[in-house]
Amino acid sequence: MAEQKVQTMEDFALASGISRPTVSKYFNDPDSVRSSTRQRIEAALAKFNYTPNLFAVNQNRKQTRNIGVIVPYLADPFFAEMARLIERRCIDAGYWPILFSSHGQRQMEINALETLRSLRPAGALIAPLGRASDLEVMRKFAEDVPTVAFDSNQDIGDAFVGSDNFQSIALIVDYLCRTGEPPCFFEMPPVNPNAMKRRAAYIQAMERAGQTPEIIRVGGQSWEFEAMGLEEGKRLIAERKLPTNTVLCSNDRIAIGLLAAAYQSGLRVGRGEGCALRIAGHDDHPWAQFTCPPLTTVSQNYSAIVERSVEKLFDLMSSGVKSESREEILFDGQLILRSSA
Amino acid sequence: MAEQKVQTMEDFALASGISRPTVSKYFNDPDSVRSSTRQRIEAALAKFNYTPNLFAVNQNRKQTRNIGVIVPYLADPFFAEMARLIERRCIDAGYWPILFSSHGQRQMEINALETLRSLRPAGALIAPLGRASDLEVMRKFAEDVPTVAFDSNQDIGDAFVGSDNFQSIALIVDYLCRTGEPPCFFEMPPVNPNAMKRRAAYIQAMERAGQTPEIIRVGGQSWEFEAMGLEEGKRLIAERKLPTNTVLCSNDRIAIGLLAAAYQSGLRVGRGEGCALRIAGHDDHPWAQFTCPPLTTVSQNYSAIVERSVEKLFDLMSSGVKSESREEILFDGQLILRSSA
DNA sequence: CTCAAAACTTTACGCGCGACAAATTATCAA
DNA sequence: TTGATAATTTGTCGCGCGTAAAGTTTTGAG
Numbered sequence: 001m002a003e004q005k006v007q008t009m010e011d012f013a014l015a016s017g018i019s020r021p022t023v024s025k026y027f028n029d030p031d032s033v034r035s036s037t038r039q040r041i042e043a044a045l046a047k048f049n050y051t052p053n054l055f056a057v058n059q060n061r062k063q064t065r066n067i068g069v070i071v072p073y074l075a076d077p078f079f080a081e082m083a084r085l086i087e088r089r090c091i092d093a094g095y096w097p098i099l100f101s102s103h104g105q106r107q108m109e110i111n112a113l114e115t116l117r118s119l120r121p122a123g124a125l126i127a128p129l130g131r132a133s134d135l136e137v138m139r140k141f142a143e144d145v146p147t148v149a150f151d152s153n154q155d156i157g158d159a160f161v162g163s164d165n166f167q168s169i170a171l172i173v174d175y176l177c178r179t180g181e182p183p184c185f186f187e188m189p190p191v192n193p194n195a196m197k198r199r200a201a202y203i204q205a206m207e208r209a210g211q212t213p214e215i216i217r218v219g220g221q222s223w224e225f226e227a228m229g230l231e232e233g234k235r236l237i238a239e240r241k242l243p244t245n246t247v248l249c250s251n252d253r254i255a256i257g258l259l260a261a262a263y264q265s266g267l268r269v270g271r272g273e274g275c276a277l278r279i280a281g282h283d284d285h286p287w288a289q290f291t292c293p294p295l296t297t298v299s300q301n302y303s304a305i306v307e308r309s310v311e312k313l314f315d316l317m318s319s320g321v322k323s324e325s326r327e328e329i330l331f332d333g334q335l336i337l338r339s340s341a
Numbered sequence: 342m343a344e345q346k347v348q349t350m351e352d353f354a355l356a357s358g359i360s361r362p363t364v365s366k367y368f369n370d371p372d373s374v375r376s377s378t379r380q381r382i383e384a385a386l387a388k389f390n391y392t393p394n395l396f397a398v399n400q401n402r403k404q405t406r407n408i409g410v411i412v413p414y415l416a417d418p419f420f421a422e423m424a425r426l427i428e429r430r431c432i433d434a435g436y437w438p439i440l441f442s443s444h445g446q447r448q449m450e451i452n453a454l455e456t457l458r459s460l461r462p463a464g465a466l467i468a469p470l471g472r473a474s475d476l477e478v479m480r481k482f483a484e485d486v487p488t489v490a491f492d493s494n495q496d497i498g499d500a501f502v503g504s505d506n507f508q509s510i511a512l513i514v515d516y517l518c519r520t521g522e523p524p525c526f527f528e529m530p531p532v533n534p535n536a537m538k539r540r541a542a543y544i545q546a547m548e549r550a551g552q553t554p555e556i557i558r559v560g561g562q563s564w565e566f567e568a569m570g571l572e573e574g575k576r577l578i579a580e581r582k583l584p585t586n587t588v589l590c591s592n593d594r595i596a597i598g599l600l601a602a603a604y605q606s607g608l609r610v611g612r613g614e615g616c617a618l619r620i621a622g623h624d625d626h627p628w629a630q631f632t633c634p635p636l637t638t639v640s641q642n643y644s645a646i647v648e649r650s651v652e653k654l655f656d657l658m659s660s661g662v663k664s665e666s667r668e669e670i671l672f673d674g675q676l677i678l679r680s681s682a
Numbered sequence: 683c684t685c686a687a688a689a690c691t692t693t694a695c696g697c698g699c700g701a702c703a704a705a706t707t708a709t710c711a712a
Numbered sequence: 713t714t715g716a717t718a719a720t721t722t723g724t725c726g727c728g729c730g731t732a733a734a735g736t737t738t739t740g741a742g
Contacts, residue, residue: 008698019721024700034708034719054459055400056698059727075421075627084416084444096456099440103425115437118395226631256631263633286416290567290597292604292633349728360691365730375689375738397728400697 006048016044027052058120067095067313068116068124068145070109072152072192073223074101076253077286078300079127082151085306086125093314095122104223106132113141123313127151130192132221146316150309152192158316159327161309165194168298168333169201169248170208172280175335176246177209180271180278184214184243186229186258188250189222198250198282214243229257230264237265246278246341252288252297255281259291259340269293270339278341282333294338301331347389357385368393399461408436408654409457409465409486411450413493413533414564415442417594418627419641420468423492426647427466434655436463445564447473454482464654468492471533473562487657491650493533499657500668502650506535509639509674510542510589511549513621516676517587518550521612521619525555525584527570527599529591530563539591539623555584570598571605578606587619587682593629593638596622600632600681610634611680619682623674635679642672 006012009027013020018041026033026041033041044050058064067090071079083099090097098119100112109129116124123146128138130152138156141147147157176183185202188195199215206213216236222228229249236242249255258279262269267276270293281288284299308329347353350368354361359382367374367382374382385391399405408431412420424440431438439460441453450470457465464487469479471493479497482488488498517524526543529536540556547554557577563569570590577583590596599620603610608617611634622629625640649670 010698020699021701021722022720025720028700032719037720051455051459053400053461053698054456055396055461056727057700059394059396059400059698059729060700062700074415075418075425077416077418077421080416080421084442087442088444091452099442101425101428101440103429111432114392115395118392120394120396226628230631256628260631260633260635264635287567287597287628290571290601292601294601294605351728361729362692362731363690366690369730378690394728397697398730400699401728401730403730 006050009050009052012044012048012050015048016041018044027057063122063317064120065095066119066121067097068100068112068119068121068126069097070100070102070112070116070124070126070128072102072109072127072129073104074099075103076223078252078283079151081286081302082127082306085302086310089306089310093310102129104129104132104221106134110134110137113137117141117144121145123147123317124157125150125309125313126157128154128156128192130154130194131190146313148309148313148316150305152194153328154193155326157326159312159329161305161312161329162194162331163300163305163333164330165197166201166204167330168282168300169198170205171333171335172248172282172296172298173202173205174209175337176248176278176280176341177206177211180341181244181246182206182209182211183246183248183278183280184216186216186232186247186249186254187218188225188254189218189220189228191221191223195250202248216243216247225251225253226257226260229254230260231257233258233261234265237261237267242277245276247280249279249281252281252283252285252295255279255295255297255340256285256287256291259293259295263292271296271341272339280341284336288336289338291340293340296338296341297336298333299336300333304331347391350391350393353385353389353391356389357382359385368398404463404658405461406436407460407462408438409441409453409460409462409467410438411441411443411453411457411465411467411469413443413450413468413470414445415440416444417564419593419624420492422627422643423468423647426643427651430647430651434651443470445470445473447475451475451478454478458482458485462486464488464658465498466491466650466654467498469495469497469533471495471535472531487654489650489654489657491646493535494669495534496667498667500653500670502646502653502670503535503672504641504646504674505671506538507542507545508671509623509641510539511546512674512676513589513623513637513639514543514546515550516678517589517619517621517682518547518552521682522585522587523547523550523552524587524589524619524621525557527557527573527588527590527595528559529566529595530559530561530569532562532564536591543589557584557588566592566594567598567601570595571601572598574599574602575606578602578608583618586617588621590620590622593622593624593626593636596620596636596638596681597626597628597632600634600636604633612682613680621682625677629677630679632681634681637679637682638677639674640677641674645672 013023087097102109149157149160153160203213281297288295354364428438443450490498490501494501544554622638629636
């Protein structure tokens with residue numbers, strides 16, 4: 001079989017005995033051609049292993065099928081998992097997700113936005129860095145590209161999808177108050193609005209329960225939450241500065257660090273007899289089930305958040321009009337009882 | 342200021358008073374134009390915020406500046422970290438890394454390769470899934486694109502960069518034998534050659550030390566190593582089937598699961614008095630320092646592996662010729678002593 | 683000031699494909 | 713069989729840019 005090189009759609013059309021425009025139509029929507037034609041094309045496809053040149057395709061299409069996905073920190077399994085779900089969902093819908101990580105750095109986020117823009121994406125799903133974000137740049141981006149924000153509500157994009165921190169934090173505060181000493185609150189660094197909201201939600205929930213809020217304050221902009229939880233935790237334990245024997249951590253990564261600190265300090269964590277400390281988290285991080293002891297926490301509804309984000313984005317993309325009002329969609333968290341609290 | 346729309350390079354050239362070919366030259370290499378010209382262009386750039394259309398650029402360039410990066414499982418922080426380092430390195434060198442995750446699935450890896458191919462990348466850095474990989478497809482890909490494989494040595498690509506499992510496993514086996522009961526070996530699922538090599542290395546090291554190898558066998562192709570370590574570990578402990586009081590895990594994620602199993606079974610882990618079990622891992626996973634107790638392990642030289650992979654790829658890209666011999670570059674591991682063993 | 687080299691401008695072509703209009707052919711119901 | 717309709721073919725244009733050739737200007741050394 002003389003396998004001539006089939007590089008262009010022209011070549012392929014010739015080789016398969018179909019005209020180029022029809023082949024083009026097929027690639028845009030396989031169901032738009034007669035089934036007999038489709039079969040002939042697919043037979044040729046199997047033989048020649050041709051793929052349209054994505055650059056040429058996207059240069060000419062009015063709208064590309066690219067969807068940009070930007071997450072603040074890919075080494076955080078929470079975002080890795082979200083990214084995984086989003087990718088799958090987009091691919092299934094016939095789109096091409098392109099993943100960027102800001103790696104916790106302002107400039108990387110800006111770069112990602114610029115690169116993304118030059119790809120003329122049909123839409124974007126963005127979890128902003130938060131305080132480190134350049135909102136100006138992001139707003140300009142969102143003016144041109146349908147954008148859904150998730151996780152961190154920075155008032156950018158045409159919609160936001162995330163968790164209701166006030167509901168979820170209240171849930172676990174109530175649980176902790178009901179089953180033992182009221183919790184103090186181990187903050188995460190104020191990198192994004194979630195940090196602020198969770199703190200406020202904690203205060204609100206404590207006051208409603210008639211308790212005095214106690215907050216372990218944390219500064220900085222670092223995303224190395226585990227290290228922070230460990231170091232700060234060791235110090236607090238050594239200096240006996242923990243206000244109560246129950247600690248609610250602003251997120252699970254902080255809790256993982258604090259669990260390590262407790263272990264290294266010889267404190268037994270849990271809600272049973274002989275335990276000196278209760279530790280709870282927030283997010284239901286993929287590895288919260290493997291900590292020692294397994295972490296009691298509030299789950300974020302990963303799949304619901306992804307599902308609605310993508311759905312909302314597709315709506316925006318197809319409608320074409322910029323809605324004047326920014327929609328905010330919040331999902332409830334769920335109590336995940338394990339043995340750490 | 343009448344800000345006319347500057348969309349194309351033509352517009353931009355007109356607006357900045359420079360000819361289009363010169364502008365084009367500037368974007369390809371800012372140093373290739375006279376500095377006075379460069380300043381004029383950059384002044385206009387600040388004013389008009391123009392970016393060349395990536396699709397048009399890449400369609401015409403003989404070689405794009407895209408570099409494909411494929412990892413088997415992005416939710417694994419080891420790969421997340423590797424991806425992060427690779428991305429940074431490529432961007433610094435003026436390339437555009439595009440990240441794909443196979444999510445542990447054969448078909449996703451094939452898709453990634455196909456999508457990547459249609460981006461006509463200048464090169465690719467691939468950590469293959471391993472046994473689940475379609476080697477046929479991968480080899481065909483590597484015929485057309487300069488490819489460096491890392492982490493998992495599947496005999497594809499023009500070079501391989503990774504760790505010397507025989508060196509690293511021997512290191513920790515010797516340490517464990519020297520300081521206590523010789524270790525048994527808790528396998529990872531045989532997803533890739535590393536699994537096989539580490540097992541073989543363990544056997545070799547034990548025999549050289551005059552000890553009898555004891556292997557806890559694991560099957561399947563799952564990438565959920567922690568869950569496997571936890572469940573299998575609980576079973577083994579409950580049924581008292583652990584051959585020795587020292588367990589060397591094939592990687593840190595297995596060890597994290599086993600640590601959780603030990604904790605939940607009430608076994609104290611460590612090398613001190615009153616400890617029932619020693620557990621060691623392999624890789625120096627980003628979170629090995631936060632386990633309870635902190636994990637003794639062998640580190641992989643992340644930065645060296647990344648550095649050499651990227652360097653090797655750039656060599657291949659610039660030389661243009663396919664070297665007839667496949668180079669294999671292995672780095673030594675280093676003993677990381679913490680308190681789990 | 684002179685002159686060659688370097689940098690620039692002008693002009694033109696082509697990349698691979700989407701999109702469209704007009705002409706042709708295949709399909710299916712009556 | 714006929715006609716209407718859907719599907720396909722033919723032909724043609726243009727997307728935004730890289731690239732090359734040929735002509736023009738600028739630069740800097742002597």
